[in-house]
Amino acid sequence: MCGRFPTPVVVLYTSLSTLTRQDARSLLLKILVCMKQVPQKDAPLKLNETGAWIREDVSYEVNEPDAYALEEALRQKEKHSGEVVVITAGPAHAQQVLREALAKGADRAIHLEDASFVRLDAINTARAFAAAIKGEKFDLIFTGLQSDDYGYAQTGVVLAELLGWPHATIIMQIEKSDSGIRVKRELEAGYFQFVEMPLPALLTIQSGINKLRYATLIGIKQAKNKPLRKVTFPELQSAIGSNMQKIERLYVPQKTKNTEFLEGPPGEVAKKLAEKLRNEVRVL
């Protein structure tokens, strides 16, 4: 495997001649994509008996920015060739995310399979990933910029720090350059910024960076024969610490505004609305 890289990744921080580095890097890109399974956007959520988590009998989907991260990895591979590996941490049903990714073109998958993985804080999720990919030499790791369930917006950046890699967040464009990569960061209120950085690097990907592809029938067929490595919780336990933050309780947020609900059959609701628009809002 490593034979394809004349320059081992660790050497990158030393003052090795840029030429050797370039030669090694311009040939192939080995990219890891972290993809999380989260409750579907419209899924009605209910609290479980503990009051600190939801009932898990809901429908799931892939975390939206993670789907864009995968797409970006596939596009980079198509341009530069190399390998795309997908990883998820979650219970058995999270495998669906990996299967879809393999069907879309990822080369292999790693499943940290256990419900306990879902209850980790960002640092422990990142620790689990770092331990699971030990010995692999990725050039790039992509994560989504945040998860729809926890919304920490942290796991990627924490993983970069654990690996000692540079990172950039909320990425909307990636180009390989002579010395590494050039990325476009989204900033607030419509501003952007290009940043150049060396490899290996971790990027957190923003939704909308590209257009998603669909899996093809052939892709779905081929996915069945692609390698999927399972890693159990006990195998990684020594790498994981106790959570440093704890959800004490979860609840439906209290409404602060006095909202008037308009009810009835559609025609009637429409009439009421038009009346409000004329008499209260005064825009008609």
Next chain:
Amino acid sequence: MPDIILVVVEQREGKLNRVSWETLTAGQALAAETGWTLEAAVLGSRTGTLAKEVAAKKVAKVYVIESPKLEPYTPDAFVAALKQFISSKQPKLVLMPHTYQVRDFVPKLATAMDRTAISDCIGYKKEGDKLLLTRQMFQGKLAADVSFACDPPWFVTFQNGAFRGDKVEAESSAAPVEAVDVEIPENIIRNKPHEVFKEAKQAVDLTQAEIIVAVGRGIKEQKNIEIAKQLAEALGGEIAASRPICDSGWLPMDRQIGSSGQTVAPKLYLALGISGAIQHIVGMKGARTIIAVNKDSEAPIFEIADYAVVGNLFDIVPPLIEEVKKVKGAS
């Protein structure tokens, strides 16, 4: 010595962003409730009169961490500087606004210090000795009270709009300002950022619109946008959208409302099939009247709506267009 709450404010070219004032307000409230001492830190290469401005508020001390290496912003330099400073000061609590910049470096900073950050909080509770931070989860559908299960320093970031920036308390005598030296070795900075820029000029300026009809993913297909356009037209308003609609190219980017789009405050904002994620809400919550149509009665958009319709937008919008036309025709 009492425990310290440190607020790290965010500045650009010597000017504080609004949410930094909000975080200072949060710090003041927390200090009042806990009896801990509130201090602030300003970071940058040319912070100008900013420290003085912060020192005029009710804070015990303001630190200025200045280095040419902090400009332009890089996560490596910021983390190096803050790690040194925070390690020597050992505050109990470190508060920052949850800006794009902070979310870029705070997880790295906390990890480098073997700590954690509770991110994007909307409030706090003090229950006995326990400090609970409230944050949204599941895209705002649920809220969680979260506690620290590690030693301080505890890192917390507060969401845009969680506290009132205009409520920050002033003090008649200015707090002392102290310059702090930090060492940032040149070779640790790996990223090379270029100038910040704005994409080609926006074609439409929605900030001027009095009436906005906005569509979200509930519109399902590109062709369905037509009915929202018809409603906008009947009302004499503009069409706008949530981010996924613009990401899909169904409407141009300059019609996007929210933290990465336009911020508007029209007389009427009619949200069709928009769930009400915080990044959308920050762009439109200033509207005078908000009407939301959503089939999910628990959609967070209803929390800020004046008038709410729980239902299928495809059932409601066509008769609404007719009603609007009727009323308009009659007047």
